[in-house]
Amino acid sequence: MSSSDIEFSSSDYAVQLDLIGRVNGLTAAKNFFSSLRDQDKTVKTYGALLNCYVRVGLIDESLSLMKKMKEMGFLSSPLNYNNLMCLYTHRGQFEKVPDVLLEMKTNGVSPDKFSYKICINSYGARADYDIMEKVLQEMDSQRDIQMDWCTYSLAANYYIKAGLKEKALHYLKECEKKVGNDAEGYDHLISFYARLGNKDDLKRLWDLQKSKCRKQTNKNYIVMLGSLVKLGELEETEKLIDEWELSCKTYDFRVPNVLLIGYCQKDLVEKAEAKLQDIIKRRKIAIPNSWSIVATGYMNKNKMEKAFECFKEALAIQTQNRGWKPKAGLISSILSWLGENGEVEDAEAFVKLLRTKVPVNREMYHALLKAYIRNGKEVEGLLVSMKDDKIDENRDTMKILSLQDQNSEVTG
Incomplete structure (x- = not known):
């Protein structure tokens, strides 16, 4: 677009500045801003630059830019104040958020819905529930702000965390009044x-959601299945899985995975595996997450061969599922078990397969070394491969290698 004859507006430059900041970083964004003509340095491009500062968490720079924007008369809307409040929130400086809201009002800028939500969140995070309620009431009193279920759910969440059940129930009822036909709102209510x-x-x-x-x-x-599992209602969960299977057009293994997790949490890992095997027989290839859930269940029961x-x-x-990330704890446990108990061929095949998913590391080689030494196999070639993979021997490596001498003494 820049190389064509299209005339850019300040909005276009603001979008370009924001994208440069996201892709190339703050320095590139600042350089781009400096290159703009004075007439293109408007409230929108200044706001985009502020976004860049906020994104990387620079408080002093953001405050300095806000001061300059105020001098130029560019702080007439709540947007930039909201950005500053978000910055304080992300940095964990919740106590500074209300001061920004107060400054906004002092400067004649009316807070919007988002302004109030950030402030409510800041009081909730600090367990200052009385003031949180006062802000809620103030927000509700604003003629140009329409209360929504999200705001009430925000308050309910903090009361649930605090163990204040009656207060939580009050705001959940207020939330329900506003939810209408918003499925996401029902998801939140069900989880609460x-x-x-x-x-x-x-x-x-x-039933209302349906x-x-x-x-x-x-x-x-x-969401509903996870909620039933949380309450220990596995029979109800099984029935709902059956209902889902009858209605679903695309089989999404993430849905029955909730039940598999529930079984494993209740120490019913054998039942989880049987359920998974049954689904595979009736459907098609599972996703790795499903088998990983069952493997973790067996690991927790110390049934490492099954894991x-x-x-x-x-x-x-x-x-x-190329985005699947196996849990490091599960990998470590299996590698440790293979080193202590597995056959060399099993350990080698497993590490070869594992290397297609996670980067090679010392833990893999240590498992192989233990398996080699325990089965009387020479380790020189393995040590060379370890060096080729730029993994240095450390104290643990030497300790494992010392087992080779002990084994030689025993067999000798």
Whole structure:
């Protein structure tokens, strides 16, 4: 666009500045801003530069720019004040947020819905619930602000965290009055009631969601299933999985994964594996996350051979979810078990498969070294490979290698 004959507006330059900051960093954004003509340095381009400062968490620079914008008369809307409040929030300086809201009012700028929400969040984060309620009441009294379910859910969340159930229930009722036919709002309400252990309201809201919203997505089912699991209602979870399977057009393994997690949490990992095997027989290839859940369940029961077998299944189908990131703790446990108990061929095959998903590391080589030494296999070639992979021997490596001498003494 820049190389064509298109005439850029200040809005276009603001968008370009923001994109430069996101892609090339703050220095490039500042250089671009400096290169603009004076007439193009408007409230929008200054605001875009402020966004860049906020994005990288620079408080002093943001305040300095805000001061300059004020002198130029560029602080007539709540947007830039909101950015500064977000910056304080992200830096954990919640106590400074209300001061920005006060400054906004003092300068004759009316806070918008987002301004109040940031301030409510700042008081909730500091457990200052009385002032949080006063801000809520002030927000509700503004003629040009329409209260929504998100605001009430924000307050309810902090009361649930504080264990103030009656207060939480009050705001959940206010939230429900505003939710209308918003499926996401019902998801929040269902999750909140699950945290409060309220099964009846949870089920009531699920029925309401189904009647008010046109269709339940996989995400909606995941929220409801997770809430039932949280309450320990595994039979209800199983029934809901069956209901979902009858209605779903695309089989999303993330949905039954919720049940698999529930089984494993209740020490029913064998049941989780049986359920997964049944789904695979009736459907198609699972995703690696599903096998990883079961593998973790077996690991927690110290059934490492089963954990090993299930995790191999996960690695074998990793292309079904390229974004899958296996848990480091599970990998470490299996590698440790292989080093102490596995056959050399199993350890080698596992590490080879594992290297297709995670970068090679010392832990892999240590597992192989232990397996080699325990089975009387020479380790020189393995040490050369370790060096080729730029992994230096350390104290733990030497300790493992010392086992070779001990084994020689025993066999000698």
